[in-house]
Amino acid sequence: MSNEQLPVLVAGAGPVGCFIAYRLGKAGIPVHLFEKEAALPYSPRAVGYYGATQIMFQECGLYDLVRSEGFVTAGLCWRGPPIDDGQGGKRLGDMIAAQPLCDPSDPVKDCPSGLLNLRQSELTKLILHEALKTGKVTIQFNSEVASIEEGENSIKISFENQELAPVSGCYLVGADGGKSKTRKLIGTPCLGHTWPERLVSTDVILGNYVDPVFHTCYIIGTENFTIMTPLTEPIVGEKSLWRCTVAVPPEDQRSDEELVQNAVIQGFYEQVISGPRPLQAEISARAVYRIHQRIVPTMRKSRCVLAGDAAHLNNPYGAMGLNTGLLDGDALAEALVMILNEGRSDELLTIYSDSRVQVFKNFVDPTTTANKLRLHLPSETAAQDDYYLRSLNNATQETLESRARPYFETWRTDMRALAKETGL
Ligand SMILES: Cc1cc2nc3c(=O)[nH]c(=O)nc-3n(C[C@H](O)[C@H](O)[C@H](O)COP(=O)(O)OP(=O)(O)OC[C@H]3O[C@@H](n4cnc5c(N)ncnc54)[C@H](O)[C@@H]3O)c2cc1C
Structure with missing residues (x-):
């Protein structure tokens, strides 16, 4: 069987895994999604999506659906x-x-103004529904990925429940969250602090x-x-x-x-x-x-690529974790579309990893760290002492625009532009 005919395997049907499956399914690429739980889990976590994520939703055909289920x-x-x-x-x-x-x-x-709100659990359901509608995506619940084995042109996964047959694919996406088994299986540390x-x-x-x-x-x-x-x-x-x-x-x-x-x-x-x-x-x-505040040194090891919380974790003040994971998913899906549908070099996965690691280290990590530390300030003096709060209070339109700029210009990775720059 040729490489192109094998599906992409995705470990974890969280919002990031479902989003990648949706993007690939829409591009005609077969995807097998594996989720360890018996159904999509509920947890009180993400809810707000910023401008960059809204634009990305709009480009891939999800904005109107998310907007109609949510509110701004x-x-x-x-x-x-x-x-x-x-x-x-x-x-x-x-x-x-x-x-x-x-x-x-x-x-x-x-779009892309305000904060678009929809609970992560509802967003995941919505995206999974759209992914399954492409006819290219399948999901298997009660399937906890437990081991991986790399072949020359493929990767095989086995499950905790050994009665489940192992499955082969062309690539494995580890979107299995903060305690990622995939991350452990490829031997990548998740460095930083708790x-x-x-x-x-x-x-x-x-x-x-x-x-x-x-x-x-x-x-x-x-x-x-x-x-x-x-x-x-x-x-x-x-x-x-x-x-x-x-x-x-x-x-x-x-x-x-x-x-x-x-x-x-x-x-x-x-x-x-x-x-x-x-x-x-x-x-x-x-x-x-x-x-x-943690991140892996690389989000790619051979045929296995990480995305979302499996690759990096930040405190939730500023609502950036899932936004970053979805923007990872967008870049990774685009890289896989270029590789699998257009025959481009799979070095693009390394370019993906390098870009997303830098986005986290240079933008998401320092921004969320500052957001959290600001909350320790006394309420009486915070507005005078903290430069960021002071600048918001004295803001001109230009100040607000310059504060917003990195959220639009730095957060997202344009894989097609990077491919052109690197000649891949
Ligand atoms: C209190 C709180 C509030 C937050 N608020 C925001 C917010 O407003 N905005 C924002 O952007 N972010 C927010 N976040 C962060 C956000 O929740 C995470 O970034 C997001 O859940 C990451 O999605 P994910 O798909 O990468 O991982 P997860 O949501 O953790 O999904 C991983 C999936 O993989 C499955 N899985 C795990 N192991 C395996 C395995 N071995 N095999 C198969 N499946 C497996 C799990 O069951 C799960 O379904 C918040 C976090 C917290 C804690």
């Missing part, structure tokens, strides 16, 4: 903790700074009492610094689903199991959620996470 908000802001409202309740903490991602009064907020805090992330139904303009909000000035972000469109006077992600300092020795008890979560909510008391908060999902 105007940007992000930083606030102090909620303040007593004098009537037994709490009002929103004072605004420290805001980062508009579009004109908040623009009713349309068309932050001392844990995060308690919850989905919670809350009443909307005011329009805060910038809905996604960091709450600083508390050791339980928090990010609040809407999961469904928040309408004043109605209830809607929010994500509340609270940091737990290293001194807090409670176990993960204790941290997700209702009473503990309600204790966090009392500090960081505004609104009348007693607080009406219905928790619908919860999880504890460790957070990291």
